[in-house]
Amino acid sequence: MKFAVPTLVATIFAIILATNSFADVPQTERTQAQPSTTNEAYTPGLGDFMGQIQMRHAKLWFAGKSKNWQLTAYELDEIKEAFVDAAKYQPNFKGKPIAEMIGPITAQPIAQLEKAIDAKDTVQFEKAFDTLSHACTSCHQDNGYGFIVIQRPSLPPLTNQRFTLKR
Ligand code: HEC
Numbered sequence: 001m002k003f004a005v006p007t008l009v010a011t012i013f014a015i016i017l018a019t020n021s022f023a024d025v026p027q028t029e030r031t032q033a034q035p036s037t038t039n040e041a042y043t044p045g046l047g048d049f050m051g052q053i054q055m056r057h058a059k060l061w062f063a064g065k066s067k068n069w070q071l072t073a074y075e076l077d078e079i080k081e082a083f084v085d086a087a088k089y090q091p092n093f094k095g096k097p098i099a100e101m102i103g104p105i106t107a108q109p110i111a112q113l114e115k116a117i118d119a120k121d122t123v124q125f126e127k128a129f130d131t132l133s134h135a136c137t138s139c140h141q142d143n144g145y146g147f148i149v150i151q152r153p154s155l156p157p158l159t160n161q162r163f164t165l166k167r
Helices: 005-025 029-031 044-064 069-089 098-118 122-142
Strands: none
Touching: 029 122, 044 069, 044 122, 069 098, 098 122
C-alpha cells in the first residue's frame, strides 16, 4: 500500500497535535478523583427509607401467603426497624412531624399482623396486611402524597428468593 507523502505527514502532525492537547490537561483532572469537600455524613432521605419499606411490605405479603411464618415475622420486624430509622434520621419532613406520626398510624395494623403471624392464621394475616396498606396510604395522604397508593402486590419483587419452605 502506498501513501502520498504529504497526506502521511499531515496525519502524523494531526496525531501529535491531538496528543499534545491531552498533555495540556493537568494530571489530577484526568485521573485522580477530587477529595470530598463536605464533612457531612450521608443521611438517607425519607423516600429512601420508604423504598426499603415498600420492598419489605411486598416480601411480607408473599411470605405470609406462603405460610412461611418465620420469614413473615422477619419482614415485619424489618419494616418496624425501618420506621424507627426513618423517625430517627428524618423526624421532620417538609414541616410535618414524621417521627410523631409513625406510631399512631402504624401501631395498630402492626399489632394485628403480629397476632395473625403468632396464630399462623392466613385469613387474619390478609386482613391485617390490607389494614397496614391503608395505613401507609393514609399517611401519604396526610403529607400531601396521596398519589402514592399502597396495595397488595401481585408478583414477588425478586425471583431469587423462595418464599415457600420445602417440607
Ligand atoms: C408517617 C407517615 C408515613 C407512613 C406511615 C408511611 N409512609 Fe410512605 N411516604 C411518606 C412520605 C412523606 C413519603 C414521601 C417521601 C419523599 O418524597 O421523600 C413517602 C413515600 C413513600 C413511597 C415512595 C418512594 C419511592 O421511591 O417511590 C413509597 C413506595 C412508600 N412511601 C411506601 C410506604 C409503605 C409501603 C408504607 C407502609 C408499610 C408507608 N410508606 C408508610 C410517609 C409515610
